[in-house]
Amino acid sequence: MSNVQTPVQHVPAKTTKSIKLVDEAQAKTNLLGMTQAQLAEYFKGIGEKPFRSTQVIKWIYQQGVTDFEQMTNLSKSLRDKLSANACVIPPKVIHRQYSDDGTRKWVFEVTGGSLVETVLIPADDSKLNGRKTLCISSQVGCALDCSFCSTGKQGFERDLTAAEILGQLWVANASYMTNENDSLDNVDHSLWENNVTNVVMMGMGEPLLNYRPVVSSMELMLSDHAYGLSKRRVTLSTSGVVPKMYELAQELDVALAISLHAPNDELRNELVPINKKYPLEQLMAAARNYVFEVNPRHKKHVTIEYVMLDGVNDSNEHAEQLVALLGDLPSKINLIPFNPFPHANYDKSSNNRIHAFSNILSEAGFVCTIRQTRGDDIDAACGQLVGQVADRTRRSAAWQQSIKDREDI
Structure with a gap:
C-alpha cells in the first residue's frame, strides 16, 4: 500500500528563498523523507513522469534546496504545481x-x-x-x-x-x-x-x-x-x-x-x-x-x-x-x-x-x-x-x- 498522500489543491502561497521551518500549509504533502519509489508514485499521482523523483531528491538532499522555484531543471508548470500542492519542511x-x-x-x-x-x-x-x-x-x-x-x-x-x-x-x-x-x-x-x-x-x-x-x-x-x-x-x-x-x-x-x-x-x-x-x-x-x-x-x-x-x-x-x-x-x-x-x-x-x-x-x-x-x-x-x-x-x-x-x- 502506498504511503503517498493525495495532493490537496489550494491557492499557491507566495514563494520565497527562505527555508520553511513551520508547516505553514498543513494540507500540503511534505516531500521530505519520501523514498525515491514513494516520490515516483507521488509524481504519477499528479500526472507527472516518475523520473522527476530523482531530480527532486537531488535538489533536496545534495543541494539543500527546499523552495521549488529554485529547482531550475523542473518546468515552470511543474514548479507551480509543486508549490501549490507540496512542501519540503524539516522539523x-x-x-x-x-x-x-x-x-x-x-x-x-x-x-x-x-x-x-x-x-x-x-x-x-x-x-x-x-x-x-x-x-x-x-x-x-x-x-x-x-x-x-x-x-x-x-x-x-x-x-x-x-x-x-x-x-x-x-x-x-x-x-x-x-x-x-x-x-x-x-x-x-x-x-x-x-x-x-x-x-x-x-x-x-x-x-x-x-x-x-x-x-x-x-x-x-x-x-x-x-x-x-x-x-x-x-x-x-x-x-x-x-x-x-x-x-x-x-x-x-x-x-x-x-x-x-x-x-x-x-x-x-x-x-x-x-x-x-x-x-x-x-x-x-x-x-x-x-x-x-x-x-x-x-x-x-x-x-x-x-x-x-x-x-x-x-x-x-x-x-x-x-x-x-x-x-x-x-x-x-x-x-x-x-x-x-x-x-x-x-x-x-x-x-x-x-x-x-x-x-x-x-x-x-x-x-x-x-x-x-x-x-x-x-x-x-x-x-x-x-x-x-x-x-x-x-x-x-x-x-x-x-x-x-x-x-x-
Whole structure:
C-alpha cells in the first residue's frame, strides 16, 4: 500500500528563498523523507513522469534546496504545481547548543508540540572534514523503560514520521552553512555540502518499533541520489526487538548495534525489560542471523553497547559471562560510562573498573573501546536525551511525583 498522500489543491502561497521551518500549509504533502519509489508514485499521482523523483531528491538532499522555484531543471508548470500542492519542511528547531568540544545539539518541535533531541558528535580531532556522527531520534520518548535510561522515564508519546527523522539530518547538515547564531533562513545553497559522515539511530526511542519510517529514512541516507552514505556508516541500534531484526536483515544492509548492557537474562530482565519477551538466546540467534546467514560478506560485525553501572554489571564475572555469551559472534564492544541523571538509582563505574572489564574482553580477542563522554556541557552525552527543555508526558509527571512522595516520607 502506498504511503503517498493525495495532493490537496489550494491557492499557491507566495514563494520565497527562505527555508520553511513551520508547516505553514498543513494540507500540503511534505516531500521530505519520501523514498525515491514513494516520490515516483507521488509524481504519477499528479500526472507527472516518475523520473522527476530523482531530480527532486537531488535538489533536496545534495543541494539543500527546499523552495521549488529554485529547482531550475523542473518546468515552470511543474514548479507551480509543486508549490501549490507540496512542501519540503524539516522539523522546527526551538533550541540549539554548540559545545566547546564541537558537539552540537538540537531540540526539535514536531507536529503536536512534542519535543525530540538530536546530537552531532565530531571526531576527537575536530577537523572540519573529519568524521561527524549524528545521533538521530526515531520516537518521541521510549516505551521500553530501560531502568538506567533517562529518556525512558519520559514514557512514550508517538512515532516520528520519515520527514521528522530525515529532517534531523537535513538540519545538521544545514548547520554547517550558517553561523551558530544564524537561522536556517540564511543558508547559502551554493555552498551546500553534506558534512555529516556517519548516522546512528541511537537517539530517543527504539528504531525497530517505528520500523517503516526508520527504514525509509535509512534508504535515503544510503541512496546515491540523496546522501550517499556507506552502509557501514549508517547504524541502527536496537534493544532487542527480535522479529524486526530478522525483517531488517532481509530488507536493508546497514550496520547493527545491540544495546545489551547485561550478560545474563536475570540481570538483563531488570535493566532492559524487553528481555523478558525476547531473552538473550533469541537475541543472540537474531544477531548471528544478521551477520552470518544474510549477506555474510557485507555484515562484518555487530556493535555491542554496554553501559557500565557501578556494582551492577561491571564485575570480572560479568565480563567473563559476556565473553561466553558472544562466543563466535563478530563483535565490537563499546563500553559506555554511565551518565547519572536526577534520581537515578545507579552510579558510574570507576575508570579502573571499566579498564579492568575492558582488559578481560580484549584478552578474549574482542575489539573493545571505551566511549569518551562528549557534550557534557550541553547535556548531550548518551543517556541525557531527556528533553530538558520541556517534558510533557503524563508518565514522567507521575514518576516525578512518586519521587517527591518518597522524599516526603
